[in-house]
Amino acid sequence: DTEVTQTPKHLVMGMTNKKSLKCEQHMGHRAMYWYKQKAKKPPELMFVYSYEKLSINESVPSRFSPECPNSSLLNLHLHALQPEDSALYLCASSQVGGGGGNTEAFFGQGTRLTVV
Amino acid sequence: AQKITQTQPGMFVQEKEAVTLDCTYDTSDQSYGLFWYKQPSSGEMIFLIYQGSYDEQNATEGRYSLNFQKARKSANLVISASQLGDSAMYFCASSKGSSNTGKLIFGQGTTLQVKP
Numbered sequence: 001d002t003e004v005t006q007t008p009k010h011l012v013m014g015m016t017n018k019k020s021l022k023c024e025q026h027m028g029h030r031a032m033y034w035y036k037q038k039a040k041k042p043p044e045l046m047f048v049y050s051y052e053k054l055s056i057n058e059s060v061p062s063r064f065s066p067e068c069p070n071s072s073l074l075n076l077h078l079h080a081l082q083p084e085d086s087a088l089y090l091c092a093s094s095q096v097g098g099g100g101g102n103t104e105a106f107f108g109q110g111t112r113l114t115v116v
Numbered sequence: 117a118q119k120i121t122q123t124q125p126g127m128f129v130q131e132k133e134a135v136t137l138d139c140t141y142d143t144s145d146q147s148y149g150l151f152w153y154k155q156p157s158s159g160e161m162i163f164l165i166y167q168g169s170y171d172e173q174n175a176t177e178g179r180y181s182l183n184f185q186k187a188r189k190s191a192n193l194v195i196s197a198s199q200l201g202d203s204a205m206y207f208c209a210s211s212k213g214s215s216n217t218g219k220l221i222f223g224q225g226t227t228l229q230v231k232p
Contacts, residue, residue, distance in 0.1 A: 033218045042207055042222035043161070056219065088159055094218035104151060105218030107161035 003027075006091050006108035014116055015081060021111045023074040023091030032074040033105065034066060035090040043090055049074060050096055081115045088112050118143045120208050120223035127228050129198045136183070137193040137226045139208030145169075149211040150191040151220065152182065156204040164206075167191055198230045 004025045013019050023032065031050050035043035048056035049068040063085075065077040074091055094105040119142040129135035141150065152164040167175045167182045175182040183192040195202055205227050209220040 031218055040225075042225055043220075044222075045219060048219055090159075090161060092161070092218045103217040104163045104166055105220065106163065107153075110159040112159070 004108035122223035
């Protein structure tokens with residue numbers, strides 16, 4: 001199973017709503033990531049979890065709150081978002097590197113978020 | 117800081133022909149990885165090919181090959197025998213060192229259109 005599953009695929013939310021994005025993988029990967037991608041732009045890293053601990057926060061506003069309940073799950077909690085936060089949110093997972101070799105990241109299909 | 121440059125915003129190729137997508141990178145790291153991902157309109161980032169900075173041979177994966185020229189800091193993707201299903205956005209990306217290989221820096225991407 002080389003799949004990263006993200007739910008929901010589409011989400012429309014108001015600026016006062018609270019919602020969560022979910023990501024799941026069963027590849028035994030111990031590193032998981034959230035990326036944000038605006039239309040026709042490259043993905044930009046938001047958060048990195050390594051062994052279920054937050055290791056990197058790329059100066060993301062606090063209205064985005066990540067959570068890694070276990071080694072297979074990654075959530076992104078959303079609260080008081082702005083219309084400019086509308087984007088494709090991609091989850092990825094990989095082995096934690098260090099031994100060299102090909103340890104590519106596997107991405108989910110993303111959640112297309114629209115903030116109204 | 118690492119930087120990935122893709123100078124071709126859009127490319128056209130005739131079906132069954134070969135096409136080269138350009139990628140140059142800028143890094144002062146000795147150890148790094150270079151990746152190519154394909155992103156169809158569905159949004160999922162699909163891993164295509166990987167090249168490690170210490171790999172002496174160019175990577176190949178089926179119809180994909182990576183033309184790695186370390187001295188020129190280039191990592192061009194060659195797609196042979198193009199198919200209509202190859203129409204997508206293609207991103208070149210790099211990872212820092214050999215840890216957290218999902219921590220990727222992406223280029224701006226190249227949109228490839230395959231003509232029948």
